[in-house]
Amino acid sequence: MSMLKILAGALAAGVVLCAPFLANAEDLVTNNRIGLAKAPNKLVFRMTTDGPSNNMPDTAAGYRKLFEDFIRKHPDWQIETQLMTGDIGQEQARLLEQAKSGAAPDCAAVDSFVLPLFKKAGVLKSFSPYFKKEEIDQLFPFIREGVTGEDGKLYAWWWSTDLRVLYRNKEIVPDAPQTWDDLKKAGLASVEKGMEGILFNGGRYEGTTFDWVANFWAQGGDLVDKSGKPVFGEGENKAKFVKAVNFYRELVESGAAPKRVATIGNYDDFNAAAAAGTTALFVGGNWQLGQLKSTLDDAQFAKWTFSPLPGPTADQRSTGTGGWTVASFSADPKKVEFCAAIARDIYMGPANEVQGQLPTRADLYGKYKVFSTPDNKAFAEALQKGRARPGASVYPEISNQIQIMMGKVLTGAESTEQAVNEAFAASMAAYDRLK
Incomplete structure (x- = not known):
């Protein structure tokens, strides 16, 4: 019994000594x-x-x-x-x-x-x-x-x-848009029903580049070549790049997207708009599905779904990972x-x-x-068409220039051609400095 008491005392002392670490x-x-x-x-x-x-x-x-x-x-x-x-x-x-x-x-x-x-x-x-x-x-x-x-x-x-997808309120937009034209029509239809149209990042924010660039990649475009040199402003790449930029521009100019997208740089804005019932469409990340579920009540959440990002044609798709x-x-x-x-x-x-x-x-x-x-x-399944940002040292500056370019385009401050040329020239200058 005395040995048991000794062991019990030792154990008790151990508990006291370890207590700070069991806070x-x-x-x-x-x-x-x-x-x-x-x-x-x-x-x-x-x-x-x-x-x-x-x-x-x-x-x-x-x-x-x-x-x-x-x-x-x-x-x-x-x-x-x-x-x-x-x-x-x-x-x-x-x-x-x-x-x-x-x-x-x-x-x-x-x-x-x-x-x-x-x-x-x-x-x-x-x-x-x-x-x-x-x-x-x-x-x-x-x-x-x-x-x-x-x-x-x-x-x-x-x-x-992660990846980017198109979220939509099924009550307002029952069918998943397959093409850019489909998305524009869906945005305009939602505006007619009292919504503010398609929301996406368009401000000075990495998400602006990454959410948009899938429209360029869907056409087979490349931001850089195998050596890491910017090529998005040359030849066929430039034509595809300009086409993708004009897609966003047309969404705003047509009213399918609100002008305020030029200032959005936070995915939380989309969750807030969905909760407020002011939008029926937004380009967001896969993680936002869980956020919507936590933010909306069950009846409201049941109205929302997602689909792959539309492309210039139904067969041309991409998404950023x-x-x-x-x-x-x-x-x-x-x-x-x-x-x-x-x-x-x-x-x-x-x-x-x-x-x-x-x-x-x-x-x-x-x-x-x-x-x-x-x-x-x-x-x-959507990740199968996913594409990661290029592992090139100049990519952050390319992204920065795309963000600047997007602001000029979405606000109508410059023509698409001029804004793209300026973004490419600045990206090439950065590439030369980094060599």
Whole structure:
């Protein structure tokens, strides 16, 4: 009995000693810290709203649990969180400059479209030791190519991908538009029923480029050649590019889209318009289906559906595939490993499930029931016509110039030809500087 008392006392002491590391969720997940403030190791993680600060309550709660469970397994670590603003282009440019000067956070979300710039700058730390070969082999080819350096090492984990689709209110637009002409007619018809027409990003925002460029790709156009040189302003590419720009221009000039699209640079605007009942059509991301379900009541949500983006003809279709990565900039191997653990244990699968973000590993589609639903099967099918942004160093500047060009065109400030010529000239100048 005396031995049992000794053991019981030891166990009780252990419980007391471990109690700080078994703090409740409110202590472990705060607005700017995950883990205990007195944990001996600290990692700074700059993140998007793909985390506990997500603006959708259910998603935020899901992430809170993921991070809480994760940090309980790593009680000697605290994560200082820094939240990026919605200006992704500016945020990523700032992150790259900080990385070049040695002032970047230990771990950060890097948008897939700028990952080539980070790789070229040599600021990323290798994740190769922390992911199994079979995990890497399951990545979709364009994903695997995107995160792999010229030396064959893994320099980030690209955990989510997405695509753009056309959302519509079936009560207002019963049939899915198949072509550009169909979409214009649907937009005008919705205006006649009191709606404001088709909504899409048209402001200074990466989404403006990425949502629109599918119209160029659907015609077989290329932004850059195999060497990474801009070619969208030359020959057949230019003709296709101008045609795609004029498609958006005609939507606005005809009244099928409101003039305010020239100032929209946030997908949340579309959710708000759907909730307010002011639009019946918008170009958005696959993740917005879950947001609409959370935002609208059941009766209103039942009116909404999605379909592939229309093309110049029904047979010419494309859609952009993007997504986020997690990468490390730390000189401390322990922090690099911990950053990789965040990518692996939180984002590689669990976060996809919580947020409904499409996985980048083929085998995960069978692991999580959410990705076996009819909706996600439809998204997966649409991905077959998906295209990722080119892994060229000049792409961010091409995108910037397209955003500027779109503002000039949608507001009628310049002719399409002049705006396209200016965008191409500025992109070529950037390419020459980067060579």
